Amino acid sequence: MRTVHRIAGYMNRTTIIALTWTVVLIGCSGKRGENDKPVGTNDTAKTGDSTQQLASSRPLRELSYEERQGAFLYEKYCAICHGHEGRGDGFNAFNLDPRPRDFADSAYMKALSDEQIVQTISGGGRSVNKSPLMPAYGWTFNKRQIHDLSLYVRTFEGGE
């Protein structure tokens, strides 16, 4: 009797442990957190990117991070000749002959490779056999900044 009870007691414990494990394992494999809706949060996070408009007043298409960095440089260094909308009609454009490039000209821009744009910014107009009125910025900006700028000038394509 005593033995039986002991065995039964042992068995009980094993069963409990086994069952507990089963429950735990099944519990784990189920997806957690499905029902605990977090307090006051939902997935429609406010990601509206008003930040782009800091740089320019024109309604921008969704700009990537790099294009946005390029935009800030463009506004400071380039817009004065090339114009805020990239139309080559900046404040100083009318003093220049030939006029600054119109970045909205899709046909022209499509024919340009990324390397050519980077070269023009770095080495200036004369490095690509164009007007020396476009200065070289290769010793003012680092490679990353020129990369960002080269991406940003492409965003004007097809503009109004």
Add this chain to the structure above:
Amino acid sequence: MELDMALEGDLLMKNLRIVFASVAVLFLVVLAVSPMKDYFREWRGYQAAYNKYIEGLPQRVKPAEPGIRQIWVRKLDRVDRCVTCHLGLKEPALSNAPEPYRAHPQIYHDIEEFGCTVCHEGQGAATEYKESIGKVKYWDKPILPRAYMEASCAKCHKEAEVPQAPILNLGRELIRESNCAGCHKMEGFEKEWVPSLDGIGSKVNRAWLVNWLKNPSAYSAKTDMPNFLLSDDEANTLADFLLSFKQFAGEVPLDSLPGRFTTASDAQKTRLTDLGSTRFREARCISCHPINGKGGYVATDLGKVASKVSAPWLFNYLRNPKQFQPGVMMPRYRFSDEELLGVVAYMKGEFVDYDMEAPQEHSIDPGFYEKGLALFRKYNCGGCHSLGGVNRAEEMAPELTTIGSKKLYEIDFGKSDIEQTLPLYLTTKLMNPRAFSESMKMPKFGFSQKEAEAIAVALLGNTSEKLPDEFIVRPAPTHAFSPQGDFGRLVNDLSCLGCHIMNGRGRLVATDLSLEASQAQRKWIEGYFKVPYSLRPTLTERMPNLFVGEKEIKTIVDYMETSFIADSLDHPVPENPAAAAAGRVLFFERYGCQSCHQVNSKGGYVGPPLDKVGARLNAGWVFHWLKNPQALKPSTIEPNNNLSNADAEAITAYLMTLK
């Protein structure tokens, strides 16, 4: 009996065996099944889809080995498993791929070295989407929305201007401009100078004050004074309280206007007004003061000032501004009493607010002083303005030094039904300070959404996180440049540092003067004080004519020649026609300098015209400027053309012939 018991025992044993067997089988099944759940992990799906996605690309991209990946940043104590699913972060070919595979934009920090969550927040150790973005219970740092991304830069970057973080920079500038530190304690921000209210009872009229208290921007659109949303009663009581302060600090007396101002004949008055009008223009008041919104932005709008201040105050103030407002940027113009009277007559006649509401019938409440004082304390007017004899409420608003680590449960969203996140709470509160409760005391600053978000970015960066010292970029030490003697007195009297920087102190509205004597020729500087023509015609903030005398000019230029000079900027430059001719060719044909500079009235107007540059600048300066403009003026947009010494010397030789 014993047999029974034995039988019973047998039966029990038999049953137990069945139970034991079934449990054992169950256990085995569970053991066999449990690894299977690993095969249904969310991230495995993402990894499989990634490998499928890259197969369709024209370029070859290395497929992902299945498994959890992580970046362990020991120094920052972070383990970020985001890279388990964000597989293309370092693949340039994937710069336009859909998320979560898109390449990370080029930034100045290496992902391997910094991890993800130190900037993006969220739960780095999580391996399921929902948990990783941290929008789950008990995780206080959910992923930062893109508009607020630059807040993370602020955790380490404490310097004045953070490169590549324009929104953060804007936010910090707005915090400074709006003088948030007047009420909120905040690391890195000091209280800005704000006019003292001492003697306000002898300065302004009551109708103006009541309207001003109710809505400051109606009087001056660009004012920094926020709207405290006061009721009519509150505005009236506060006005009565303030107007009872008639004594200026230091008991400075207010002289009455000379008798001839009132007894003058009409013809004399017209002459006086004409003189005032001329001096008002010559002194270029509008360089700093806007008139009804047009003009400079540095000082207060003068468009309606005649309806605000009394004529005697204006006369006394113009005669010596700092006597009434120590610390004010307004320079002391060297006007004679006659000229001062003229300017006062002109301003009193010209800048009247014809739309100002007529003062309403109003009986002064006998308890106005106590009630007014209570309002003054309640809205912490003393946080910004000093008022003699009234003790300031000390830092009554919450400290904002660690606001970015505020827990959601600590925030009372009150009646508002916005999405409950910290960035949104701050932005909403900044735009509409009463959005969460009517009993809030913060005034309305009239921030746009863009501005409110920028300030929220700067505030979110104020966290209690302890980051290792080696990551922190501290602001450059501030200079305590404080010129003494005659020059020091002149700098204070003329408020040079209101627009110019000298040895790191001052404000960059105009040129940095720290190397002025190396840059410009003595004769030119002397002449400039007498006729401060604009070097760049397109500027709005132009140097005023302060009417300083010969002796004062000498004091200033003598000081510059001993202190604002660097011998290292000397450089011998050839003075022969051949060098100049070579320089001319380089100037026009090789470097295209005429894109930005005028010579002989032809060329661009981005930089200053160079027509008479040979009589303005020193050759050594021109040479060093051409070699590396940013070394002399970091913010200049003139590119560094990487000139050889020979080229720079030749161009300098050419420019020095332009006289």
